[in-house]
Amino acid sequence: MTESKLSTQPYKGTRDFYPDEMQQRRWMFDHLRQVIGSYGYQEYDGPMLEPFELYAAKTGDEIVNEQLYSFVDRGDRKVAMRPEMTPTLARMVAAKGQHLQKPLRWFSIPNLWRYERPQRGRLREHWQLNVDLLGVEGVEAEVEIIQVAIDMMRGFGASPVDFEIQINHRQLMNDVFEQVLKLDASQTKAVARAIDKRAKIAPEAFQTLLSEAGCSPEQIAELENFLTAPLLEIGKICGESQGYKDLIRFFDTVNALGLGPVCRFNTSIMRGLDYYTGIVFELFDKHPDNRRALFGGGRYDNLVGMFGQTQMPGVGFGMGDVTLMDFLKVHGLLPEVKAHVDILVGLFDAEMIVQNQQLARHLRSAGFKVESVLKHQKLGKQFELADKRGIPLVVLQGPDEALLEQVSVKDLRTGAQENVHMENLIDWLQAQLA
Amino acid sequence: MTESKLSTQPYKGTRDFYPDEMQQRRWMFDHLRQVIGSYGYQEYDGPMLEPFELYAAKTGDEIVNEQLYSFVDRGDRKVAMRPEMTPTLARMVAAKGQHLQKPLRWFSIPNLWRYERPQRGRLREHWQLNVDLLGVEGVEAEVEIIQVAIDMMRGFGASPVDFEIQINHRQLMNDVFEQVLKLDASQTKAVARAIDKRAKIAPEAFQTLLSEAGCSPEQIAELENFLTAPLLEIGKICGESQGYKDLIRFFDTVNALGLGPVCRFNTSIMRGLDYYTGIVFELFDKHPDNRRALFGGGRYDNLVGMFGQTQMPGVGFGMGDVTLMDFLKVHGLLPEVKAHVDILVGLFDAEMIVQNQQLARHLRSAGFKVESVLKHQKLGKQFELADKRGIPLVVLQGPDEALLEQVSVKDLRTGAQENVHMENLIDWLQAQLA
Numbered sequence: 001m002t003e004s005k006l007s008t009q010p011y012k013g014t015r016d017f018y019p020d021e022m023q024q025r026r027w028m029f030d031h032l033r034q035v036i037g038s039y040g041y042q043e044y045d046g047p048m049l050e051p052f053e054l055y056a057a058k059t060g061d062e063i064v065n066e067q068l069y070s071f072v073d074r075g076d077r078k079v080a081m082r083p084e085m086t087p088t089l090a091r092m093v094a095a096k097g098q099h100l101q102k103p104l105r106w107f108s109i110p111n112l113w114r115y116e117r118p119q120r121g122r123l124r125e126h127w128q129l130n131v132d133l134l135g136v137e138g139v140e141a142e143v144e145i146i147q148v149a150i151d152m153m154r155g156f157g158a159s160p161v162d163f164e165i166q167i168n169h170r171q172l173m174n175d176v177f178e179q180v181l182k183l184d185a186s187q188t189k190a191v192a193r194a195i196d197k198r199a200k201i202a203p204e205a206f207q208t209l210l211s212e213a214g215c216s217p218e219q220i221a222e223l224e225n226f227l228t229a230p231l232l233e234i235g236k237i238c239g240e241s242q243g244y245k246d247l248i249r250f251f252d253t254v255n256a257l258g259l260g261p262v263c264r265f266n267t268s269i270m271r272g273l274d275y276y277t278g279i280v281f282e283l284f285d286k287h288p289d290n291r292r293a294l295f296g297g298g299r300y301d302n303l304v305g306m307f308g309q310t311q312m313p314g315v316g317f318g319m320g321d322v323t324l325m326d327f328l329k330v331h332g333l334l335p336e337v338k339a340h341v342d343i344l345v346g347l348f349d350a351e352m353i354v355q356n357q358q359l360a361r362h363l364r365s366a367g368f369k370v371e372s373v374l375k376h377q378k379l380g381k382q383f384e385l386a387d388k389r390g391i392p393l394v395v396l397q398g399p400d401e402a403l404l405e406q407v408s409v410k411d412l413r414t415g416a417q418e419n420v421h422m423e424n425l426i427d428w429l430q431a432q433l434a
Numbered sequence: 435m436t437e438s439k440l441s442t443q444p445y446k447g448t449r450d451f452y453p454d455e456m457q458q459r460r461w462m463f464d465h466l467r468q469v470i471g472s473y474g475y476q477e478y479d480g481p482m483l484e485p486f487e488l489y490a491a492k493t494g495d496e497i498v499n500e501q502l503y504s505f506v507d508r509g510d511r512k513v514a515m516r517p518e519m520t521p522t523l524a525r526m527v528a529a530k531g532q533h534l535q536k537p538l539r540w541f542s543i544p545n546l547w548r549y550e551r552p553q554r555g556r557l558r559e560h561w562q563l564n565v566d567l568l569g570v571e572g573v574e575a576e577v578e579i580i581q582v583a584i585d586m587m588r589g590f591g592a593s594p595v596d597f598e599i600q601i602n603h604r605q606l607m608n609d610v611f612e613q614v615l616k617l618d619a620s621q622t623k624a625v626a627r628a629i630d631k632r633a634k635i636a637p638e639a640f641q642t643l644l645s646e647a648g649c650s651p652e653q654i655a656e657l658e659n660f661l662t663a664p665l666l667e668i669g670k671i672c673g674e675s676q677g678y679k680d681l682i683r684f685f686d687t688v689n690a691l692g693l694g695p696v697c698r699f700n701t702s703i704m705r706g707l708d709y710y711t712g713i714v715f716e717l718f719d720k721h722p723d724n725r726r727a728l729f730g731g732g733r734y735d736n737l738v739g740m741f742g743q744t745q746m747p748g749v750g751f752g753m754g755d756v757t758l759m760d761f762l763k764v765h766g767l768l769p770e771v772k773a774h775v776d777i778l779v780g781l782f783d784a785e786m787i788v789q790n791q792q793l794a795r796h797l798r799s800a801g802f803k804v805e806s807v808l809k810h811q812k813l814g815k816q817f818e819l820a821d822k823r824g825i826p827l828v829v830l831q832g833p834d835e836a837l838l839e840q841v842s843v844k845d846l847r848t849g850a851q852e853n854v855h856m857e858n859l860i861d862w863l864q865a866q867l868a
Contacts, residue, residue, distance in 0.1 A: 005738060005740075005741060005742035006485070006487055006488060006525070006741050006742075007485065007741075008525050008526075008528045008529035008741050009529065010480065010483050010484075010525075010784055011483045011484060011513060012509070012511075014481030014482075014483065015481065016479075016480050016481070016522075016526050016529070016859065017479040017480065018478055018480075018526065018530070019476035019477065019478050019540065019711055022477045022478050022479055023476070023477075025479075026477065037803060038798045038801075038802070038803050038804065039798070039803075039804065039805070040454070040773075040775040040803060040804065040805035042453035042773045043456045043457075043460065044450075044451055044452055044453050044456050045451040045456055045459075046448075046450050046451065047444050047449065047450070047559050048448075048482065048515075048545060048547070048559060049445045049446030049448065049547075049558075049559070050443060050444075051440070051441065053440055054440060069507070071505035073503070073549065074549045075446070075549075077445075077446075078489075079445060081482075088450075090444050091440070092442075092450050092452065093443075094442045095442035095443065095450070096452070097477060101822060101823070102647050103808065103809075105805065106453065111482060113482070113483075115507065115508045115509075124484070125481050125482060136809055137809070138809060140787055140791075140808040140809065141808060143791065144791075144806070145809060147791070147795070151798075157860070164598060196598075200459075246656045253787065253788055253791070256788040256792075257788065257791055257792060257795065290778075299728075306440060307439060307440050307441075307442050308439035308440075336465075339474075339476045341474040352688055353565050353687065354690040354691065357574075357577065357578075357581070357687070357691055358690075358691060361581070361691065364472045364473070364585075367472075368471070369470070369471055369472050369473075369474060370472065370474065371473070371474035371539065372578070374537065374570045374572065374574040374575060375570055375571070375572060375574065384512065385535070387833070388535060389466060389535070399688065434577070
């Protein structure tokens with residue numbers, strides 16, 4: 001045995017989930033699964049490792065160059081730990097192509113890896129719910145995906161004042177860049193990046209970024225006018241843009257469904273990933289202590305086609321567990337979730353271990369959740385253990401009870417203790433626990 | 435967009451879980467969780483990456499040198515993708531040490547990585563149920579762990595003729611090696627390795643391995659005598675060994691619990707990992723087409739102590755999803771598991787998408803699982819879609835029905851179609867689906 005003492009800390013930017021934290025995580029995911037399942041979405045999963053090229057192709061530069069966990073395996077293949085799930089989804093869909101019955105309503109809750117400086121809401125390993133609807137071209141797909149997102153938040157008890165979904169359209173932005181502002185390709189990228197930062201920097205700093213991108217004062221004025229215009233005004237600027245038409249149809253539908261109050265058009269929403277082609281959105285926390293994007297998504301119509309098979313339109317979003325947990329905490333929506341055991345089978349003395357085990361087996365086969373005491377200690381200590389674990393009933397059988405075919409049951413919620421005949425025990429316990 | 439075509443295949447030795455396979459995986463894990471939960475075990479999880487040293491210290495040489503996925507991260511830390519869960523468990527327990535209420539009954543279902551040549555039952559990424567009981571010194575812990583394993587198998591519908599648990603004791607083997615055969619340390623390792631291979635090689639090959647390990651003909655004869663002796667005979671050879679005493683007590687208890695028929699003493703069970711200290715066991719499939727170990731485990735009393743804090747005894751096992759799935763398949767114990775959706779809300783014509791979505795929302799809020807048709811196609815096609823997906827009811831509302839505040843419901847199980855008033859719809863549907 002080695003004498004050097006190993007650290008007990010988890011790897012930087014990752015978490016250990018002890019049973020209490022794991023209960024919370026499961027509570028959160030089960031909750032999400034329930035809402036998503038009510039829309040008919042089916043769960044899928046893929047491998048933790050993917051070929052490096054899968055991300056080099058379409059994921060944003062920052063992730064690939066600065067944040068990707070990649071290495072060469074023992075067989076000389078360059079592989080990466082998945083930083084996001086959408087490329088895996090696209091690969092899987094492309095692999096089965098025509099054989100899958102459309103539309104596909106799929107979701108997954110993978111763990112993802114990014115080499116980040118750990119900070120509030122950002123860790124190196126996090127879990128991310130991914131919800132995707134593939135095979136639908138019209139904005140009905142976006143409407144459904146936004147409904148799923150809203151219903152998830154509502155399912156946790158969030159009210160419309162707690163969050164807001166901000167919506168934009170990539171095609172609208174491209175049309176404005178190219179047809180209205182007449183920017184060239186290199187300017188477009190820099191301007192898009194400046195818009196992405198706009199909410200976080202001073203107006204002067206934003207204008208400086210635009211100047212550096214080669215925008216003239218006229219272009220800057222026109223862009224500022226566009227960025228602050230309400231959606232209907234934008235119809236006058238570029239009413240022929242498919243992006244504008246999609247947004248009008250989208251907002252008409254969500255308004256008719258009564259979801260208007262949590263949806264807002266915002267030209268600053270760009271989304272960093274390269275593969276979005278249509279409507280993009282981000283869900284924001286409106287709490288003053290936590291004002292930031294919780295998650296986002298959008299339409300990616302060309303991603304499946306990059307595998308050279310059939311093209312397939314898609315819309316989806318990814319929601320991280322860390323930011324969601326922060327949201328639930330800051331809004332007081334996280335209940336105390338405790339593991340649940342019905343009965344502790346105590347040990348009267350060390351020699352009665354077989355009886356204790358038989359009794360525990362008997363109760364488990366009747367459907368109870370049962371812990372049993374494996375090492376003799378004073379009965380007071382055994383009751384204390386049950387109490388600390390929140391186990392309501394302690395069942396004990398000493399030699400006297402065994403002779404009478406009875407057990408003694410202590411109810412820690414009331415302190416009452418009673419002898420019960422083995423014949424009636426199951427019914428009696430069921431009544432106590434009902 | 436890049437023109438080079440990416441492969442749609444998953445990384446070698448890993449699997450894509452499409453919804454059907456994912457349903458199977460979830461069915462299997464939910465099943466395991468239910469049995470384990472009935473014993474009061476609580477779920478935990480740890481990070482996918484751990485410091486390399488965590489495995490270098492105690493995991494077997496073959497895994498670390500030939501099979502470990504390890505690399506240096508962007509911060510120059512040597513890290514490894516976990517090849518097994520027990521070191522993470524030991525680290526987590528050591529970190530909280532005294533603050534955890536003993537005994538600990540913990541389980542986890544992590545995905546694990548080993549660089550293996552993919553073959554039947556062995557993949558590079560697999561999921562492994564880990565069940566561990568920490569803080570109990572006596573063989574009562576082993577008895578409980580074996581019960582959990584047996585109940586899991588029975589829970590899947592396996593009968594006692596389908597599997598067998600073979601049991602040995604590391605301390606007994608060490609005592610035989612040192613006190614009976616008088617082997618030195620280097621011989622012990624080679625002999626242990628030979629015993630590990632014994633079941634798979636010819637008797638002569640086994641004897642050759644022992645000779646090469648430096649065993650005399652007398653030692654070989656004595657060893658063969660020991661290896662084939664029933665447990666009670668071994669009492670005559672080394673009755674003072676703690677290993678022998680533990681085994682006697684263990685078998686007395688499992689026999690008293692009626693579990694004797696699936697438990698068998700077998701001196702060939704060595705277990706590859708370095709950290710076992712007491713009873714070790716493997717569960718074997720008895721099916722003629724699949725004769726092999728499904729999983730195994732044992733006692734590891736010194737693992738938590740390697741972090742320099744308190745020592746804590748532990749017993750546990752790890753069961754892989756690939757081998758378990760093979761077992762269920764070969765024994766015909768894998769049911770067809772299908773995703774379940776109650777209702778498809780059809781789309782009468784493209785203009786009625788808002789009504790269709792409102793109707794779907796209404797039904798979901800009443801607790802139904804509802805898919806909705808987002809793109810208009812002939813009604814016959816919509817019924818066909820529902821049928822293929824196994825959705826029993828299709829609900830439709832055209833302009834005539836809307837005017838009468840009715841919907842039309844088609845039951846695909848019977849072919850019957852009926853108009854139902856919105857006021858009675860929820861109750862009516864509940865009755866149909868009951």
